[in-house]
Amino acid sequence: MRHHAHLSVDRSHAFMLAGPIGAGKTTLFNALFGRPGDAQKTQAIEYEADIGLDTPGEFFSHPRLYHALINTASDVGTLIYVQAADDFDCRLPPGLLSIYRERPLIGVITKTDLAAADPDRVEALMRENGIGGAIFRVSARQPDSVLPLKRLLVGPTGEWAPGFVHDEESQG
Numbered sequence: 001m002r003h004h005a006h007l008s009v010d011r012s013h014a015f016m017l018a019g020p021i022g023a024g025k026t027t028l029f030n031a032l033f034g035r036p037g038d039a040q041k042t043q044a045i046e047y048e049a050d051i052g053l054d055t056p057g058e059f060f061s062h063p064r065l066y067h068a069l070i071n072t073a074s075d076v077g078t079l080i081y082v083q084a085a086d087d088f089d090c091r092l093p094p095g096l097l098s099i100y101r102e103r104p105l106i107g108v109i110t111k112t113d114l115a116a117a118d119p120d121r122v123e124a125l126m127r128e129n130g131i132g133g134a135i136f137r138v139s140a141r142q143p144d145s146v147l148p149l150k151r152l153l154v155g156p157t158g159e160w161a162p163g164f165v166h167d168e169e170s171q172g
């Protein structure tokens with residue numbers, strides 16, 4: 001096989017969402033990229049703008065699929081663990097997302113709008129389970145809540161995602 005060095009892609013700006021089934025990964029993914037419509041159940045790895053990857057919750061929740069998650073993460077710069085604010089059972093397997101030690105591992109707590117939400121409790125769980133980086137809180141009901149994460153992931157002006165432009169309100 002010929003080696004096409006010029007075809008190699010730097011994916012250090014890419015990020016991958018991982019976490020339990022129904023945590024709200026795809027809803028968040030769609031909000032980050034301004035994709036319209038409600039999230040459908042994720043069946044396979046989804047890519048967006050060459051910098052974002054959304055994974056099916058099964059990759060995370062079924063140990064026999066861990067290899068899929070680990071392979072998918074192998075060339076991604078930032079790993080993002082997603083858990084809902086009303087889910088108090090952190091099933092983050094020790095080492096699963098920290099095998100790539102040099103990479104930032106950040107957390108996102110979704111569904112902060114729910115009556116049963118306790119983001120402080122979920123954040124404490126995430127810390128106990130090895131999420132060392134920033135932990136963001138978002139709600140699909142409050143579109144502005146994703147803006148800090150959006151700036152971090154696609155760059156302050158959207159330059160890491162070709163063709164992607166920040167919303168007007170995210171410029172401040």
Ligand SMILES: Nc1nc2c(ncn2[C@@H]2O[C@H](COP(=O)(O)OP(=O)(O)OP(=O)(O)O)[C@@H](O)[C@H]2O)c(=O)[nH]1
Pocket residue numbers: 019020021022023024025026027028039040041042043055056057058110111112113114138139140141
């Ligand atoms: N109230 C509320 N519901 C949310 C929020 N985010 C997602 N949901 C709902 O949670 C359910 C699951 O959302 P998804 O985004 O499909 O979850 P997922 O993590 O992608 O699930 P898988 O693809 O199965 O791994 C859907 O019914 C969403 O509408 C939120 O911030 N608030």
Ligand SMILES: [Mg+2]
Pocket residue numbers: 025026027039040041042054055056057
């Ligand atoms: Mg999904």
